[in-house]
Amino acid sequence: DAKTTQPNSMESNEEEPVHLPCNHSTISGTDYIHWYRQLPSQGPEYVIHGLTSNVNNRMASLAIAEDRKSSTLILHRATLRDAAVYYCILRVGGSQGNLIFGKGTKLSVKP
Amino acid sequence: DVKVTQSSRYLVKRTGEKVFLECVQDMDHENMFWYRQDPGLGLRLIYFSYDVKMKEKGDIPEGYSVSREKKERFSLILESASTNQTSMYLCASSLWGSFLNYGYTFGSGTRLTVV
Numbered sequence: 720d721a722k723t724t725q726p727n728s729m730e731s732n733e734e735e736p737v738h739l740p741c742n743h744s745t746i747s748g749t750d751y752i753h754w755y756r757q758l759p760s761q762g763p764e765y766v767i768h769g770l771t772s773n774v775n776n777r778m779a780s781l782a783i784a785e786d787r788k789s790s791t792l793i794l795h796r797a798t799l800r801d802a803a804v805y806y807c808i809l810r811v812g813g814s815q816g817n818l819i820f821g822k823g824t825k826l827s828v829k830p
Numbered sequence: 831d832v833k834v835t836q837s838s839r840y841l842v843k844r845t846g847e848k849v850f851l852e853c854v855q856d857m858d859h860e861n862m863f864w865y866r867q868d869p870g871l872g873l874r875l876i877y878f879s880y881d882v883k884m885k886e887k888g889d890i891p892e893g894y895s896v897s898r899e900k901k902e903r904f905s906l907i908l909e910s911a912s913t914n915q916t917s918m919y920l921c922a923s924s925l926w927g928s929f930l931n932y933g934y935t936f937g938s939g940t941r942l943t944v945v
Contacts (some may be wrong), residue, residue, distance in 0.1 A: 753933065762834075762920045765933025818922075818934060820873040828905070 723807045728825040739792040741807030751810040756803040802828045816828045834937040849908040853921030862904035866917040909945045
């Protein structure tokens, strides 16, 4: 799977928006962008995914750059429960392979 | 709520023992996966399965085997446990043909310690 680059860590204040960036400059036209998060002592949890257009769901929004070389996961109002490691993953078009997790971004949320 | 259930949250085994880690999903998913997670190394795929009785090696299959006799159950087997297999083991499932369009559902993990 193509590589993604994320900051190691970020901090946010509770009830403020959080923008988690991801660079994927080698993305190809059929690669989907997936985001997962992992809370402490839990398995990873699916958050959102997209291909070209921005996406919204109950957990978050995904903003995808026009050239698709970067994307941003947006948490509209961070809560303490959102403190987790967030993984940005590219799913290769046509691949029957697996999710390849990088190191992710550790998000801390301050009250 | 849909679930992937791993039979044990914590497990302590002795070196040389045969260890079975069980995973059950109630979502009728075709695909199931076993990962291990270690500090600094992230999640790494051990084995996966597309269907009953089918299995594919992941990135680190050495020292492990798997069994999928029923669609809902995927077992990871450590034939002869060693201390370097001390890790967090995570099971996941997903719909067939949906690697791109659907997410994986993970279990809460089994923390295995081999002494």
